[in-house]
Amino acid sequence: MSLSLALQKRFENFRLDVDFRIEGKRVGIFGRSGSGKSTLVHLLAGLLEPDGGAIRFGDRILYDYGRRLCLPPDQRRVGVVFQHSHLFPHLSVEGNLLYGFRRIPKIRRRIDPADLCRVLDIAHLLPRSVHHLSGGERQRVALGRTVLADPQLLLMDEPLTGLDEKLKYQIIPYLNQVLTEYDIPLLYVSHSMNEMRLLVEEVLVLDGGRLVDRTTPDNLARQRMKDCPMGYLNFLRLEDPQPRDQLWSYRWGSQRLMLNQEPAAGDNLFTLTARDILLFRRHPESISARNLLRCTVREVFDLGPRVGVELDCGGRQLITQMMPPAVTELDISPGNDLYAAIRADAFRRLY
Amino acid sequence: MFDLTATDYQAVALSVRVALTATLLSLPGGFLAGALLSFGRFRGRALLEGLLNLPLVLPPVVVGYLLLLLLGSNGLLGGLLAKTGLRIVFTWWAAVAASLVVGFPLLVRAVRIGLEEIDPRLLQAARTLGASRRDTLISIVLPLSGRALLAGAGLMFARSLGEFGATIVLAGNIPGLTQTIPLAIFDYINTPGGEGRAMTLCLLSVALSLAALLGNEALLGKWAKRSRS
Numbered sequence: 001m002s003l004s005l006a007l008q009k010r011f012e013n014f015r016l017d018v019d020f021r022i023e024g025k026r027v028g029i030f031g032r033s034g035s036g037k038s039t040l041v042h043l044l045a046g047l048l049e050p051d052g053g054a055i056r057f058g059d060r061i062l063y064d065y066g067r068r069l070c071l072p073p074d075q076r077r078v079g080v081v082f083q084h085s086h087l088f089p090h091l092s093v094e095g096n097l098l099y100g101f102r103r104i105p106k107i108r109r110r111i112d113p114a115d116l117c118r119v120l121d122i123a124h125l126l127p128r129s130v131h132h133l134s135g136g137e138r139q140r141v142a143l144g145r146t147v148l149a150d151p152q153l154l155l156m157d158e159p160l161t162g163l164d165e166k167l168k169y170q171i172i173p174y175l176n177q178v179l180t181e182y183d184i185p186l187l188y189v190s191h192s193m194n195e196m197r198l199l200v201e202e203v204l205v206l207d208g209g210r211l212v213d214r215t216t217p218d219n220l221a222r223q224r225m226k227d228c229p230m231g232y233l234n235f236l237r238l239e240d241p242q243p244r245d246q247l248w249s250y251r252w253g254s255q256r257l258m259l260n261q262e263p264a265a266g267d268n269l270f271t272l273t274a275r276d277i278l279l280f281r282r283h284p285e286s287i288s289a290r291n292l293l294r295c296t297v298r299e300v301f302d303l304g305p306r307v308g309v310e311l312d313c314g315g316r317q318l319i320t321q322m323m324p325p326a327v328t329e330l331d332i333s334p335g336n337d338l339y340a341a342i343r344a345d346a347f348r349r350l351y
Numbered sequence: 352m353f354d355l356t357a358t359d360y361q362a363v364a365l366s367v368r369v370a371l372t373a374t375l376l377s378l379p380g381g382f383l384a385g386a387l388l389s390f391g392r393f394r395g396r397a398l399l400e401g402l403l404n405l406p407l408v409l410p411p412v413v414v415g416y417l418l419l420l421l422l423g424s425n426g427l428l429g430g431l432l433a434k435t436g437l438r439i440v441f442t443w444w445a446a447v448a449a450s451l452v453v454g455f456p457l458l459v460r461a462v463r464i465g466l467e468e469i470d471p472r473l474l475q476a477a478r479t480l481g482a483s484r485r486d487t488l489i490s491i492v493l494p495l496s497g498r499a500l501l502a503g504a505g506l507m508f509a510r511s512l513g514e515f516g517a518t519i520v521l522a523g524n525i526p527g528l529t530q531t532i533p534l535a536i537f538d539y540i541n542t543p544g545g546e547g548r549a550m551t552l553c554l555l556s557v558a559l560s561l562a563a564l565l566g567n568e569a570l571l572g573k574w575a576k577r578s579r580s
Binding site: 045073084086099 | 476479
């Protein structure tokens with residue numbers, strides 16, 4: 001996508017003033033509540049009129065104060081998935097899904113509703129009333145409804161906030177698949193670092209109605225790991241599960257990891273906190289932790305009272321943290337080889 | 352007890368017919384006016400609201416007189432209608448017109464209260480899905496305002512049954528033609544020895560209005576249950 005916007009909007013005790021250009025396919029807007037994220041979504045979708053500025057998406061002008069141009073929401077082709085799905089209560093699931101689809105001229109319809117229902121796994125819900133859906137199902141239907149309207153840009157405003165932890169991450173593979181299959185640019189608004197890391201390539205950080213940073217999700221996670229009690233979360237996508245010694249062995253890059261977690265159908269994505277990784281200078285002959293990985297130090301970075309260490313484990317990245325005296329004692333510096341020990345029960349399944 | 356004469360029966364039938372016609376005719380306008388006042392942001396909104404509510408506070412006789420000036424054969428609208436051979440004043444349509452104007456503010460008020468319960472974010476969602484303002488009004492607001500329209504229609508119907516002041520000025524009190532229940536009661540009261548008949552019609556009037564209100568409540572309750580399930 002190519003989205004450039006310069007917008008000002010003043011409220012009684014808040015002022016949004018942003019000016020940026022986005023080129024990536026998947027971009028996140030990150031910030032605390034009250035930072036202006038939702039206002040930005042409403043301005044982009046045309047649900048709120050700015051006080052001044054311009055919005056240009058590709059070669060289309062959506063808003064231009066100077067030219068007195070402000071396209072109404074129904075002509076912007078900007079789809080929005082809201083935090084509370086806002087399904088129409090008088091329509092069935094099918095009626096909701098086809099609401100936008102029926103408003104596209106027949107000749108322009110390019111997404112097959114049956115196909116999308118299969119991707120989102122909602123075909124069995126079609127005749128149901130929307131009052132009989134779980135939170136996760138509601139959001140999948142809302143996503144389907146928006147995608148079927150064939151937007152040129154998909155805005156998602158905290159779509160997973162409010163869902164319970166387990167459901168939350170189950171939606172992400174669906175979303176990933178939809179975005180890839182139908183090639184829709186995504187602007188994802190959230191205050192959740194994990195969602196950013198799983199979904200977007202670039203993050204714009206808003207604070208107090210202004211753009212304060214733009215970076216990659218991984219950099220953002222590293223910057224913020226010192227404020228987070230859990231430290232940095234490593235994401236590990238594991239493959240080829242096989243039962244072994246009452247545990248499960250998964251392939252991770254060129255090596256195998258032992259976990260006490262059974263495999264799920266489809267993807268197996270696990271998290272591992274930085275503090276669950278122990279480092280050894282030399283090979284410990286025997287150890288209770290079931291995983292001992294040979295790795296090389298790639299980078300050492302400052303985390304205030306602690307030190308962050310980026311490791312290369314057979315081509316895969318792991319980030320861990322430690323106290324400064326340990327860094328000296330283990331002689332941790334880029335290029336040095338180490339052993340990382342991880343317990344089999346330290347992994348948490350994300351989806 | 353209900354010993355009714357032929358003209359009494361005609362009065363009852365006419366009352367119901369007038370109330371029903373006035374209510375049905377005013378529903379589309381009532382919905383539009385309610386929607387305009389609930390969602391519209393335009394200049395003169397307060398003035399429009401004031402004008403719509405005026406019949407609620409004006410003496411019905413004044414409303415009747417103003418309608419007479421408008422619809423009479425020398426009136427602005429009445430003159431035009433007369434050219435096409437239509438006459439409203441002193442026909443049952445005059446009773447309909449009087450009920451329509453007097454009951455309309457009640458309908459709009461009930462519709463508005465109902466419409467304001469609709470989550471505006473549903474309308475925003477519809478707009479981002481490609482629906483224009485008018486489309487949103489028809490595809491989202493209208494289906495979701497069934498209960499509001501029913502409540503408004505019930506109130507308007509009951510109000511029309513009791514309409515007197517504007518009707519007597521505009522439609523006259525012609526037995527069998529424009530005489531509704533309240534007008535018939537008025538006649539009986541002014542006739543020596545008519546008290547008994549007046550009381551009979553009074554009781555019938557109470558029964559009819561109560562039935563209309565209770566029936567409306569029951570329908571509303573059923574509707575609420577349906578939209579919850």
